Amino acid sequence: MRKLIFTVILGCISASVTAQSIRDEIAQDPRRSASNYMAYPEPTKPLTPAPKGKKPFYISHYGRHGSRFIINHRDYDYPYFTLQLADKLGKLTPKGQETLARLKMLRDDAQNRHAELTPLGAQQHRDIARRMFERFPEVFKGDACVDAKSTTVIRCILSMENALQELTTLNPKLRITHDASEYDMYYMNQKDPVLRKKRLPKVSQDIYTNFCLKHVDPKRPVELLFNDTLFSRNSVNLERLNYYIFKNVSIAQNTELRDKVDFYDLYNADELYVNWRKDNVFWYLTYGCSPQNGGTQPFSQRNLLRKIIEQADSCIALPHPGATLRFGHETMVMPLTCLLGLNGYDIQVDDVEQLEDKGWINYRIFPMAANIQFIFYRKNVQDQDVLFKVLLNEEEATLPIATDCAPYYHWADFREHYLRKLDSYQE
DSSP states (O other), X not given: OHHHHHHHHHHHHHHHHHHHHHHHHHHHOGGGGGGGGOOOOOOOSOOOOOOTTOEXXXXXXXXXXXXXXXXXXXXXXXXXXXXXXXXXXXXXXXXXXHHHHHHHHHHHHXXXXXXXXXXXXXXXXXXXHHHHHHHOGGGGSXXXXXXXEEOSSHHHHHHHHHHHHHHHHHOTTOEEEEEOOGGGHHHHSOOOHHHHHHSSOHHHHHHHHHHHHHHOOOHHHHHTTBSOHHHHHHHSOHHHHHHHHHHHHHHGGGSTTTTTOOOGGGSOHHHHHHHHHHHHHHHHHHHSOOGGGTSOGGGGGHHHHHHHHHHHXXXXXXXXXXXXXXXXXXHHHHHHHHHHTXXXXXXXXXXXXXXXXTTOOGGGTOSTTOEEEEEEEESSTTOOOOEEEEEETTEEEOOSXXXXXXXXXXXXXXXXXXXXXXXXXXX
């Protein structure tokens, strides 16, 4: 009991200092301001040793595709053509001309590759698979089975194939099956028109709009680009231009131009922080447990969580089950994280100004290649007390259920808690 209480106290202390540190975190590494465009950060914390006698024997995983290009060509076109026209009219400063050149490089690099996996994205999944193999070699020994599923989107399929190629290189004896079919989309990428319709009601739209009006001022960074203030304020939509330039700023870290194209000189630390806060609020209002829309959006992943439980139950019965790998999108990883309540991300916050104070930080959930791993442990196949731990982006995570062996949990407790939660949801 003391251990559990101490854990709760630590969590409260951590939440109270979060808001103070987020601006500093972004200032130290501006790439964090990119939210879901942040390139995958490699894990840095060591893993807690398994309880005495327990060994890993099965992994269940859901991961986002790796780094990609921007999905819609318009996101490259709008800022590029806006500045190109201004340049023809002689309205750009040297900084504006420099920014136009950078935008052209990114746009040219992405031609006919919109939404596709970048080389960095492929490498991310090779690295994640390698670390999974090295951290839990017992799972992948001998002719262990690895069953992989992907959504039908090509960047997810290629992410899966890169991970499987790495595992095959590390152990050619692995028995690997892989597929990407509409047959599995009911849980791999569930479409729920009822929940989607409720995602952003007018009250949430108003909250988001008012937050942006209060905090986001694009004038200074955008007007750096123009030599005529009257022109920029009368002929340019500064808010829209800032939105698209910031998208390009954010996506650059995921491309092969990441060491050549750096836009961060356009924004000071406060502006990076504010642009990130805007996105943090948006993702919370649309995919988190936001009370403004009923707090039910994470149940969009109810089929996925049931599948994870069902497949784990089935694999636990096997002497050497191996791994179940799934490859999809951040719009699955984020609500699944919230549905599970990993690291307290099931929190409900009435005032979005307090999101950071409450510890809701989007880039810690769903960078490119974000992943959730369930690692299962037992002494032998007869061991009925199966333990597991959850890794969020390869770092040990907490769950809102009691345990006497943190960061490990009893699988029976997990099943009971989450099946009850899933059963409580009325479609």
